[in-house]
Amino acid sequence: MFEFGIKDVIDILLVAVLLFYIWRLMKASGSLNIFYGLLVFVITWIIVSQILEMKLLGSIFDKLVSVGVIALIILFQEEIRRFFLTLGSQRKLSFITKYFYKNALGVSDEHEDRQIMRIVLACDYMAKNLVGALIVLERDMSLSDVIKSGETIDSNISSELLKNIFFKNSPLHDGAVIISHNRITAAGCVLPVSHNLNIPKELGLRHRAALGITSQSDAIAIIVSEETGAISVAQGGELHLRLASNELENYLINAQK
Numbered sequence: 001m002f003e004f005g006i007k008d009v010i011d012i013l014l015v016a017v018l019l020f021y022i023w024r025l026m027k028a029s030g031s032l033n034i035f036y037g038l039l040v041f042v043i044t045w046i047i048v049s050q051i052l053e054m055k056l057l058g059s060i061f062d063k064l065v066s067v068g069v070i071a072l073i074i075l076f077q078e079e080i081r082r083f084f085l086t087l088g089s090q091r092k093l094s095f096i097t098k099y100f101y102k103n104a105l106g107v108s109d110e111h112e113d114r115q116i117m118r119i120v121l122a123c124d125y126m127a128k129n130l131v132g133a134l135i136v137l138e139r140d141m142s143l144s145d146v147i148k149s150g151e152t153i154d155s156n157i158s159s160e161l162l163k164n165i166f167f168k169n170s171p172l173h174d175g176a177v178i179i180s181h182n183r184i185t186a187a188g189c190v191l192p193v194s195h196n197l198n199i200p201k202e203l204g205l206r207h208r209a210a211l212g213i214t215s216q217s218d219a220i221a222i223i224v225s226e227e228t229g230a231i232s233v234a235q236g237g238e239l240h241l242r243l244a245s246n247e248l249e250n251y252l253i254n255a256q257k
Contacts (some may be wrong), residue, residue: 004250024236035131038072085149115157115182116252122162124245125222132173133166134206134224137252138180141217147178150189157184161246166224176221192216194237203239210234222248 023035045065049058119135126133136143151172155161157179165187166173175188194211208219215237223232231248233240235255243251 003062034227085153112182112256113253116249116256119162119179119222119250120161120245120250123222123248124243125159125163126166126213126224127229127231127245130226130229131163131166131168131224133162133222133224134176134191135162135221135222136176136178136184136189136208136213137220137255138178139218139220139255141219143180143213143217143219146176146189146213147173147180147186148190150175150178150186152186153184155184156184176213196237199239205220207232207234207239211237220252 019039020097033102045058045061048054078133123133123135125131136146153161161184162177165177172188176191177184178186178189191209192212193205193208194215196208198213199208204225204227206223206225210232212225213219214221214234218223218236221234223234224230225232230242231245233243233248233251240251
């Protein structure tokens with residue numbers, strides 16, 4: 001007689017959560033069709049091996065699975081790396097870190113809101129004057145590797161400084177600015193570019209770079225289009241296009257909570 005207990009419920013829930021995270025990773029990297037294909041293959045393998053008990057076909061599927069795991073690791077090494085980075089990030093310690101940062105160092109919510117306003121004012125100015133910009137806000141996951149690719153600045157957040165960095169004749173205007181712990185940490189940084197085929201063709205390299213860094217970390221990227229002046233935000237490998245200044249401000253304030 002078939003028994004269905006609490007362990008089976010937990011087992012199903014854990015598998016569902018795992019599949020959901022794999023689905024999100026595949027969606028962010030533009031490989032969703034591959035995910036669906038793998039899902040169909042696994043379901044077919046289970047039916048053939050476990051339900052119908054076809055020995056010959058089942059053994060062929062078993063061999064394909066053993067070889068396929070190695071192939072998948074090679075093909076999706078970036079997605080697997082991001083998955084383990086997410087698991088190993090210091091999200092559980094983020095509350096303690098924020099408490100220490102705000103209380104021990106005397107940083108208030110009002111101070112953070114003022115910093116956000118300076119970023120928004122700079123983006124609004126650049127949008128109106130068709131100045132391209134890419135600003136990345138570090139969160140729980142470290143962006144030290146990206147910071148090393150640019151020029152160290154380590155300055156307080158200033159609207160004027162951001163505008164000068166992205167001024168068209170500035171040597172650093174083509175790269176990204178990294179903001180960490182409410183300071184402009186580096187400029188002219190090189191970001192990983194997303195190869196997602198679903199990105200609209202009218203979006204340029206800045207948008208692809210923003211999607212790339214936010215697909216591999218929990219950072220938030222702000223993009224100002226040089227062609228249209230539109231302000232967009234990328235987070236979690238997804239784009240939020242054509243935001244007004246007040247919408248950008250609200251988005252960043254809500255993100256810091």
